[in-house]
Amino acid sequence: MENLKKFNVEICVGTACHLMGSNALVNMVENLSEDIKKHLNIKCSLCFGNCNKEQIPPIVKVNGITYTSVTPEKLKEIILSCLEGIK
Amino acid sequence: MRRFVLNNVIKYKRMLYMEIIKSYKKGELKEELPKIPKKLIPDISGEGRSRVFYEREILKEKIKFVLGLDYKKVKDLELYEIANHIEEIVDSTSPILAKKPELGVIKDVCNDCPGGRYYVTDLCRNCIAHPCMEVCPRNAILNAGNRAYIDYNKCIGCGLCASACPYNAIIKLERPCEKNCIPKAIGKSETSPVEVKYEKCTGCGACYIACPFGALEFPSQLLQVIHKLITGKKLIAIFAPSVVSQFGRKVSVPQFKKALKIMGFKEVFEVAIGADIVAREEAKHFIEHGGPMLTSCCPAYVNFVKSEFPDLVKYISPIESPMIVLARKLKENYSDHEIVFIGPCLAKKLEAFEKGLPEYVLTFEEIGVALAALQIEPAECEHDDLSEATGAAWGFAVSGGVSAAIKYYIKEVASEEKAESLNVTVANGLMECKLALEKLSNGKIDTDIIEGMACDGGCIAGPGVLADPRVAKSSLNMFIKSEVMK
Numbered sequence: 001m002e003n004l005k006k007f008n009v010e011i012c013v014g015t016a017c018h019l020m021g022s023n024a025l026v027n028m029v030e031n032l033s034e035d036i037k038k039h040l041n042i043k044c045s046l047c048f049g050n051c052n053k054e055q056i057p058p059i060v061k062v063n064g065i066t067y068t069s070v071t072p073e074k075l076k077e078i079i080l081s082c083l084e085g086i087k
Numbered sequence: 088m089r090r091f092v093l094n095n096v097i098k099y100k101r102m103l104y105m106e107i108i109k110s111y112k113k114g115e116l117k118e119e120l121p122k123i124p125k126k127l128i129p130d131i132s133g134e135g136r137s138r139v140f141y142e143r144e145i146l147k148e149k150i151k152f153v154l155g156l157d158y159k160k161v162k163d164l165e166l167y168e169i170a171n172h173i174e175e176i177v178d179s180t181s182p183i184l185a186k187k188p189e190l191g192v193i194k195d196v197c198n199d200c201p202g203g204r205y206y207v208t209d210l211c212r213n214c215i216a217h218p219c220m221e222v223c224p225r226n227a228i229l230n231a232g233n234r235a236y237i238d239y240n241k242c243i244g245c246g247l248c249a250s251a252c253p254y255n256a257i258i259k260l261e262r263p264c265e266k267n268c269i270p271k272a273i274g275k276s277e278t279s280p281v282e283v284k285y286e287k288c289t290g291c292g293a294c295y296i297a298c299p300f301g302a303l304e305f306p307s308q309l310l311q312v313i314h315k316l317i318t319g320k321k322l323i324a325i326f327a328p329s330v331v332s333q334f335g336r337k338v339s340v341p342q343f344k345k346a347l348k349i350m351g352f353k354e355v356f357e358v359a360i361g362a363d364i365v366a367r368e369e370a371k372h373f374i375e376h377g378g379p380m381l382t383s384c385c386p387a388y389v390n391f392v393k394s395e396f397p398d399l400v401k402y403i404s405p406i407e408s409p410m411i412v413l414a415r416k417l418k419e420n421y422s423d424h425e426i427v428f429i430g431p432c433l434a435k436k437l438e439a440f441e442k443g444l445p446e447y448v449l450t451f452e453e454i455g456v457a458l459a460a461l462q463i464e465p466a467e468c469e470h471d472d473l474s475e476a477t478g479a480a481w482g483f484a485v486s487g488g489v490s491a492a493i494k495y496y497i498k499e500v501a502s503e504e505k506a507e508s509l510n511v512t513v514a515n516g517l518m519e520c521k522l523a524l525e526k527l528s529n530g531k532i533d534t535d536i537i538e539g540m541a542c543d544g545g546c547i548a549g550p551g552v553l554a555d556p557r558v559a560k561s562s563l564n565m566f567i568k569s570e571v572m573k
Contacts, residue, residue, distance in 0.1 A: 014466070016459035018335040019101045019452075019553065021093045026336075044337065046466055056102075 014047030292550030361413030431549030450551025
């Protein structure tokens, strides 16, 4: 079996991010096609503490980079561009 | 069931609440208050610049509701003027605080949407048949500019043209607030773009959900509750059965209960306890007095019956709602504590005001922003113990659940046969309530119980929820199976 290249997608589901729509992000990621999902390590994390540093929730970390005020569309774009990078 | 869409109006409101609570906690609210709109909506350059000022103005007006002020008294005040009274506002002594928590209209924010008229859209192909013209009883449709055109001096708004057009090119434009207000309590007046007829308003919050500009608001008591918690006052929290899944998939009900205690509530109880008492008492009442009986747990439904169907008021169950029943019971043992109800409902604010207790009513949304602002993560909390309540009582949160609970208790206080022969009408949403009540009023329905819920789907679809009602419904069913029935 080939060694799959994977990267981390950490979605904050703490209260502040939940209030600002992290649930929609989780749903979007879970409904991605298996072709994309096999490259992702999806993790729902509790508060990264960033929203208290004046960053706007919901907050997502992809490949170690923090993104703020994320929408499902934006997250999909980020994931797809990371996918391009590892191929 | 109501489709829940997290939009910008909701997001801005939540950010506003979080910002205000955070500033309050840091002791900087007085200085920060006037700066909040600019902080949340920073300057931008290029396109859309003028919009920034409009959106800041919206936030400025919304802050007055977050602080719990009487909008009629403060609508012309600037934030720096209000900031001078902030101490009296947080400790509930200010004369500019709202007494009655009724729907407020922010006229400056209202977009004065057009509505109530039929419009010919670009889809019109100026066809040869023009059934719109043929069908119009007033000859109000002309052919102008290569398409059909409605002469509003003649149009009577019958809608025949819209139904006759093969392209669906004629539509009725309705104002979102008016369209969703079943008792027709909101609308344009001669002097104002939007006005509320308070004698008809049930407080259901349908207009508040519907308005895409966020021009309708209810005054909040959140800041006052937070102040009491932080200053160590004796408060008890009671929360509605619709709590399941509201705070995300990682938060269980026992963890939420613990989080409230960490916030500073001395005791926390489930309103499901009250729901058990209500269902049992209503079962007894029904056995003794017979039907028809109208359920009394949804305050907006009760208000609707009172204002629209005064003849049917005599059928409303005399048992008070679970919130009130539990609050009264708690007052026996905790007479020196104040009670805070936490639920999905705005009409409960009015109900509590009219009954004189509980002292405070907050929504899940309000308590959610408070948890976030105070940095309490329910998902990291320990599991508290839940009180004894039946699955039937937790079911109050979903349309159909109240009548199912009454049926459950009729089995207990009377007999299985009596429960099985029960003829229940479930009215889901105020529109269905209206239809069922009309039938009852005309004697065209044979029913024992009309369970009415003003929100489409029941309490889980209320205006103050955080979770999608569909998710909440399936989570609640799972919770009842796994936690309560175990």
